[in-house]
Amino acid sequence: MKIEQIKEIANAVLYEGYLLYPYRQSAIKNRQRWTFGVIYPREYSEANGGIEPWSMQTECLVRGSANSLLDVHVRFLHLLVRSASTPAQAETDAANAREWGLAARMANEPLEEGVEREVEAPALPLAKLAAHPEVVELAFPARRLEEAVAGEANAAVVREQQALAGVITIAAEQLSADLFKVSVRIENTTPGTAGIPNQGNRIMLQSFVSTHTILRAQHGAFISLIDTPTDVQEAAKGCKNERTWPVLVGNEGEYDAILSSPIILYDYPQIAPESPGPLFDGTEIDEILTLRIMTLTDEEKEQMRSDERAREILERTEALTPEQFMKLHGVIRDLRPLREGDGL
Numbered sequence: 001m002k003i004e005q006i007k008e009i010a011n012a013v014l015y016e017g018y019l020l021y022p023y024r025q026s027a028i029k030n031r032q033r034w035t036f037g038v039i040y041p042r043e044y045s046e047a048n049g050g051i052e053p054w055s056m057q058t059e060c061l062v063r064g065s066a067n068s069l070l071d072v073h074v075r076f077l078h079l080l081v082r083s084a085s086t087p088a089q090a091e092t093d094a095a096n097a098r099e100w101g102l103a104a105r106m107a108n109e110p111l112e113e114g115v116e117r118e119v120e121a122p123a124l125p126l127a128k129l130a131a132h133p134e135v136v137e138l139a140f141p142a143r144r145l146e147e148a149v150a151g152e153a154n155a156a157v158v159r160e161q162q163a164l165a166g167v168i169t170i171a172a173e174q175l176s177a178d179l180f181k182v183s184v185r186i187e188n189t190t191p192g193t194a195g196i197p198n199q200g201n202r203i204m205l206q207s208f209v210s211t212h213t214i215l216r217a218q219h220g221a222f223i224s225l226i227d228t229p230t231d232v233q234e235a236a237k238g239c240k241n242e243r244t245w246p247v248l249v250g251n252e253g254e255y256d257a258i259l260s261s262p263i264i265l266y267d268y269p270q271i272a273p274e275s276p277g278p279l280f281d282g283t284e285i286d287e288i289l290t291l292r293i294m295t296l297t298d299e300e301k302e303q304m305r306s307d308e309r310a311r312e313i314l315e316r317t318e319a320l321t322p323e324q325f326m327k328l329h330g331v332i333r334d335l336r337p338l339r340e341g342d343g344l
Helices: 003-014 042-047 088-095 099-106 126-131 202-206 230-237 286-294 298-304 308-318 322-327
Strands: 055-063 069-085 111-125 134-140 143-148 156-161 164-176 179-188 209-218 221-223 245-248 257-261
Touching (some): 003 069, 003 209, 055 209, 069 164, 111 134, 126 164, 126 179, 179 209, 286 308, 298 308
Antiparallel strands (some): 069 111, 069 209, 143 156, 164 179, 209 257, 245 257
């Protein structure tokens, strides 16, 4: 499977819980998001008793040879805070709005957004990794962007992002002539975080969020840690995965790619083919969510438009044809005939 197709599946993990129905930030369940795959800064974690994890580790098995190469993609969200700078009169008008206008006023409160980050380490020879681990440093500087709001004098949208730093260590251990154990360890080394108070959501701005790893083998084959062949089960037991679950990804029967996910998955996860697009909810209830979106009030829909990805959901839903909508209804998978002895 091509890396672009694998990333489509991985993005379902990346944005799991990003913004849930009713897709507006005034909803209580959307006031704090992204609880999966968080890697906190090490300084912060150790200053607070080491409770919050500052690393993530993937270990898996791959059959290969001296010609085998490994491609590694580490992906996560880097949060930023979006705030609106509005004229005083507009703020006064909002404060005098009717009671339901509370949702509209919340649209001007600071809002977290996620920026996709990816660090690649391509074509790493397994034999070389067994002799000497590959260390990749990552660094994303702080930034502040200000964007004028069209048609509104003195109004602007400000986006601010904190700096991030980390280290990725990729290693391999040769277990037999054609069997290797591969490990990918991700650490958040962002400095100056020990003094950040352990409250609210502030530390999330300097954390790796929804962290996951994609591994691809060239001239090699990964081994399932769920349905492990008998001859390598002892080796599989020696794989230590911390806060992540590696599964085979691609078309069933392919063994050249692994998705190491902070959410428990089975081998070969797939996006439902009838799904018109992401809804940030991995429970495959597209029809129900689509119907609920159609019942939102105009004011609720206006709040959805304040978030770029929520706006995409709204526009896609409103553009669905009757034929597309009917594809969401009554889907049945994995039908098989009953056999004698099957329970009813």
